[in-house]
Amino acid sequence: MRLSKTLPYAVLMAIPRTPVSYAAYVAMPALMVNWLARQTWMRAGFLVLFLCGSLAINMLMGMQISITAFALELALILPFFAAALGFRTSRHFDGRSFIRILNVIVFATSMVSLIQMGFPWRVPYIHYLPDFFNGGFGRGGAKIVTIIGFFGLAEILSRRGRLRLRDMWFLAFALANFVVPNFILGMVAGFAALAIFARRNQAVLFAGAALLMVVAPYLQFRAETKNDSFAQTYGTNPKLYAFKLVGELYLREPQTLFVGAGLGQFSSQPAIWSSPVNNVWGAHDTPDLPGLHAGEAHMNHLAPTMLRFQNNRFAIESSANKPFSGLSTMLAELGLPVTLLILYSAYLVLWRRSGSDFGRTAFIFLLAMNVLDPQMDSPWFGALMLSVCQALAADARRRRSLPAPSHSRESGIFLPSPQPARVLPKPALSGEPG
Numbered sequence: 001m002r003l004s005k006t007l008p009y010a011v012l013m014a015i016p017r018t019p020v021s022y023a024a025y026v027a028m029p030a031l032m033v034n035w036l037a038r039q040t041w042m043r044a045g046f047l048v049l050f051l052c053g054s055l056a057i058n059m060l061m062g063m064q065i066s067i068t069a070f071a072l073e074l075a076l077i078l079p080f081f082a083a084a085l086g087f088r089t090s091r092h093f094d095g096r097s098f099i100r101i102l103n104v105i106v107f108a109t110s111m112v113s114l115i116q117m118g119f120p121w122r123v124p125y126i127h128y129l130p131d132f133f134n135g136g137f138g139r140g141g142a143k144i145v146t147i148i149g150f151f152g153l154a155e156i157l158s159r160r161g162r163l164r165l166r167d168m169w170f171l172a173f174a175l176a177n178f179v180v181p182n183f184i185l186g187m188v189a190g191f192a193a194l195a196i197f198a199r200r201n202q203a204v205l206f207a208g209a210a211l212l213m214v215v216a217p218y219l220q221f222r223a224e225t226k227n228d229s230f231a232q233t234y235g236t237n238p239k240l241y242a243f244k245l246v247g248e249l250y251l252r253e254p255q256t257l258f259v260g261a262g263l264g265q266f267s268s269q270p271a272i273w274s275s276p277v278n279n280v281w282g283a284h285d286t287p288d289l290p291g292l293h294a295g296e297a298h299m300n301h302l303a304p305t306m307l308r309f310q311n312n313r314f315a316i317e318s319s320a321n322k323p324f325s326g327l328s329t330m331l332a333e334l335g336l337p338v339t340l341l342i343l344y345s346a347y348l349v350l351w352r353r354s355g356s357d358f359g360r361t362a363f364i365f366l367l368a369m370n371v372l373d374p375q376m377d378s379p380w381f382g383a384l385m386l387s388v389c390q391a392l393a394a395d396a397r398r399r400r401s402l403p404a405p406s407h408s409r410e411s412g413i414f415l416p417s418p419q420p421a422r423v424l425p426k427p428a429l430s431g432e433p434g
Helices: 003-013 022-031 038-060 067-084 095-116 141-157 165-179 184-199 202-225 229-234 238-252 269-273 296-307 326-334 336-352 357-372 379-401
Strands: none
Touching: 003 022, 003 095, 003 379, 022 067, 022 379, 038 067, 067 269, 067 336, 067 379, 095 141, 095 165, 095 379, 141 165, 141 184, 141 357, 141 379, 165 184, 184 357, 229 238, 238 296, 238 326, 326 336, 326 357, 336 357, 336 379, 357 379
């Protein structure tokens, strides 16, 4: 691994989460992009033109907009846009190394958190919640660790040939990051995405089945004990109700169907930070920034829905019970046409053009994760998606430089490479000399 070039990216993305450290979280993914490439600046120009036009249209229509929330959300979601739209990555950045190093650092910092709780004499799931396996990111950091662990597993499983001892250690770190934090929605989305590797690899299939047998009882317990006050009140699952809220926004402000309500104005992170909802369920204090306030779209639709349960904290506290997701947030803040355009572009970049199970599993995870939970404006999610794009581009260049193999096989991990077919001598016909 090229530690000299990749290590700083991973270190700065792994520092403890504070209001100040968010500057590093948004700066590092920006440095992963080659902004001088024509492919990058043309697509970035289209994106900025649309976003600013959307903001102007909504302001002309009389909607109350927070410019500060818009700027914050643009900084947070830009890495995801860069990956989905296929921006060129910097030649100084190695995606596979970044994923591996970040997994090692986050595993180490998570173990420090457990030691502070009394590990190994006091263990998670028994003496305290597994949320303390949080990489030093604080409350809610278990989500980040799970996401990092998923990409670590996908990176390892996408490699060809047998695993070396060093690879086995990376696999163990990534598996711990993925499973231990107990982010159920992330695990469900991750298992669905990683299943693609089981198509041609029985070892992955058996390992996944064994792991599911271990965690399934706990998943069932969590499902049975989940607070269902929201579903009882509104008659539907919160994640489905999220799309009803988007539909109500479209009906009340018809222009939002085409241009959205604007970044940071509905259910993205800045909208939640600046909302009265944050005083009840927020994991962080409201940032003290000029011009930061909840937008009109949020206050008219999402805030009343959630504040109805302000005297029943556990009704909304779980990620599974929050009435918004990454997909519903995009539909509300970007509008239907651009949301579909970005998802189609991600499909082209990660699935259709990649020719790799690494890209395919990343695309499945993108969809599954953001149907369940908002991750598109997570700097870590965006940075990891950019890492996948860089790795896919590097793998494609490597394949073009090699002679065409006699066999093409994805997901060859754990298994020996296929041997070329033996050419048998043609039998002599009767009457011909032997």
